[in-house]
Amino acid sequence: MDSFLELEESIAGKPGGFWVTPDNRETLSLVAISLALFCGFVGGMWEELLPNGFFELVAKAEAEGASSLYAQIFGTICVIAITFAWWVTLTALIKWTPGKSLSNALLGISTAWIIVIAVRGLSHFVLVEADWDVVWANRVLLIVGQQMTEQMTQAPGSESCIAVSNCYGVNQNWRLWWILYPSFAVLASAYGTIAEKPARFLVSFTALCGVLMLIAWVPSEINYHSMVPITNLSKALVVGYLAYGSSYYYCSISEEYKANRLRTYIAIGAVVTFFFAIMIMDPPESVKNLAVLLGGTPVQGIREAIIAGDVVPSTLDKLAGDGIQASQWGGLFVNLIVATAGCVLGFGIGIVLAFGRQSDQPFFSVPSIALIELVRSGPLICWLWFAVFLMPDLMDPFYDAEDIIRMLLMFGVFGGCYIAEVLRGGLQAVDSGQKEAATALGLSPFQVKMQVELPNAVRTTLPSIVSVFIGLWKDTTLLFIINILDFFKLAKDLPATDLRFLGNFLEPLYVTALVFWVFAFYLSRVSMKIEKGLGLVREGGGEVA
Numbered sequence: 001m002d003s004f005l006e007l008e009e010s011i012a013g014k015p016g017g018f019w020v021t022p023d024n025r026e027t028l029s030l031v032a033i034s035l036a037l038f039c040g041f042v043g044g045m046w047e048e049l050l051p052n053g054f055f056e057l058v059a060k061a062e063a064e065g066a067s068s069l070y071a072q073i074f075g076t077i078c079v080i081a082i083t084f085a086w087w088v089t090l091t092a093l094i095k096w097t098p099g100k101s102l103s104n105a106l107l108g109i110s111t112a113w114i115i116v117i118a119v120r121g122l123s124h125f126v127l128v129e130a131d132w133d134v135v136w137a138n139r140v141l142l143i144v145g146q147q148m149t150e151q152m153t154q155a156p157g158s159e160s161c162i163a164v165s166n167c168y169g170v171n172q173n174w175r176l177w178w179i180l181y182p183s184f185a186v187l188a189s190a191y192g193t194i195a196e197k198p199a200r201f202l203v204s205f206t207a208l209c210g211v212l213m214l215i216a217w218v219p220s221e222i223n224y225h226s227m228v229p230i231t232n233l234s235k236a237l238v239v240g241y242l243a244y245g246s247s248y249y250y251c252s253i254s255e256e257y258k259a260n261r262l263r264t265y266i267a268i269g270a271v272v273t274f275f276f277a278i279m280i281m282d283p284p285e286s287v288k289n290l291a292v293l294l295g296g297t298p299v300q301g302i303r304e305a306i307i308a309g310d311v312v313p314s315t316l317d318k319l320a321g322d323g324i325q326a327s328q329w330g331g332l333f334v335n336l337i338v339a340t341a342g343c344v345l346g347f348g349i350g351i352v353l354a355f356g357r358q359s360d361q362p363f364f365s366v367p368s369i370a371l372i373e374l375v376r377s378g379p380l381i382c383w384l385w386f387a388v389f390l391m392p393d394l395m396d397p398f399y400d401a402e403d404i405i406r407m408l409l410m411f412g413v414f415g416g417c418y419i420a421e422v423l424r425g426g427l428q429a430v431d432s433g434q435k436e437a438a439t440a441l442g443l444s445p446f447q448v449k450m451q452v453e454l455p456n457a458v459r460t461t462l463p464s465i466v467s468v469f470i471g472l473w474k475d476t477t478l479l480f481i482i483n484i485l486d487f488f489k490l491a492k493d494l495p496a497t498d499l500r501f502l503g504n505f506l507e508p509l510y511v512t513a514l515v516f517w518v519f520a521f522y523l524s525r526v527s528m529k530i531e532k533g534l535g536l537v538r539e540g541g542g543e544v545a
Helices: 002-012 025-046 054-063 068-094 102-129 139-144 146-153 174-192 198-217 227-253 256-281 285-293 299-307 315-320 332-358 362-376 380-389 391-395 403-428 432-440 445-482 487-497 506-533
Strands: none
Touching: 002 025, 002 068, 002 102, 025 054, 025 068, 054 068, 054 102, 068 102, 102 506, 139 146, 139 332, 139 487, 174 198, 174 227, 174 256, 198 227, 227 256, 256 332, 285 315, 299 315, 332 362, 332 403, 332 445, 332 487, 362 403, 380 391, 380 403, 380 445, 391 403, 403 445, 432 445, 445 487, 445 506, 487 506
16 A cells, blocks of 8 residues: 555645545545546446546447447546546545645646547547558558569469469468578577576467467458468477577576577577578579479479469479569568668678777778768668669679668668767777786787677667667668658558558558557667666676676
8 A cells, every 4th residue: 555655646746635644545545546436437427527437438439330349448448547537636636735746736637637638539549430451451461562462362272363364473472481480490599598487488479479370360351371371370489489498498507608609609590590581582593503403493484384283383493483582572571671681781880880990000990980971971861862873883793783682781881880889989988908808818809809899898888779770670661762662651552452441541550650669669678688687777787797
């Protein structure tokens, strides 16, 4: 009860009435709570006196077209907010908190009712007004884009291909599953190195996979065989379990230096997974030739037989054939791959530029300073236009890169320049005694930089580095300006996909905002967990680390 009273005072203010004594404080609080529950839940039965009760809100929502379930959820959410606002208001009046601090009381009451307005408006839109079919019917399109969706839904065996003559594609989305397996393995094994109860990861990981399976399985607005993604998600779930169990067991029986070495290998594996994803989507000729050598037949040579249903291509056949060119990538996959490029390539470039800027040799310092200052002097959208129109002239003699590949490189350079400045501050904060001690132990200058200076710089600047990563993730929405079919552009154009959805512009944008917030919030939580492991959350954490 003491904790509750402290919470009450922090929101509504300290009691100011002379009638409030230590003996009756709890009784007055219970009276305020009881009246607030009555006003919030039962008040709607006396609409003229106390509007916005549960029954009134449910009835209005159903009258506006909401289902009975959605109407009750809407009423429950609103009543919770209204009850909270009445509780703050009645507590301030019964205990007369304005007599103690008028500003605190008014701030608490006004904030509580503003919350009611915001919660009621948002929940009314989500549960009553919005038509989420526009998002649900195009969920595959939002994830993988138009071209990859067509290759999945217009391939033989798809439910969209009622007659064989209607089929014109070869399903290449197996490449996405090949990316998902190592990604889940890296993610799960990284969590396995953290000394936490396994249930904390396994429950959330299983819940995530369960939600994805549910989205794939629900038969409404579906034009593909649902068992394919469910089967592959189940395999990925098993891979995650095995990777987590192996990593957790190894770290539990090994010394700390071995666990740290495993973390290094996992980090390298994450980088390798990124490059593997780019390679498997559009393999180079050497990979195709290797697949042919192992017995694969390029699918483009047997396309007619595949469409006619006479031949079922194997994975080697598809790997030996043409991949999915970068120009055909789309949806959330593009945002993830571009943001990952900004983080992975950017971190590597940032390390090189940070050490280059600190170098005493003009051969290294001048180009590093010039590149950092040049890139940081212009907004990202200008550099994206540069990548579209001018970068081909620089790259064509060496490599004919498509638009998205150039976006990957530009995000890497842009993120690298900002990370370089963040790391430079961390490098300057490294104690000179550590460098002298490392040199005295016989470490080479390169070993001193990579094993002493860089780990200390990353440790002290980790929050700023993660902030750069989050900024790069949000900046991927700029891709739609240069006509790349990323998640945001597809969401913005969803109402034009069907006559049923004309005018439903807000629903896709709300989903876009939620998705970007979820990923940014997840990155911040991961950063805080790493900081806790490094001892950065309390004073004296350096000694702990």
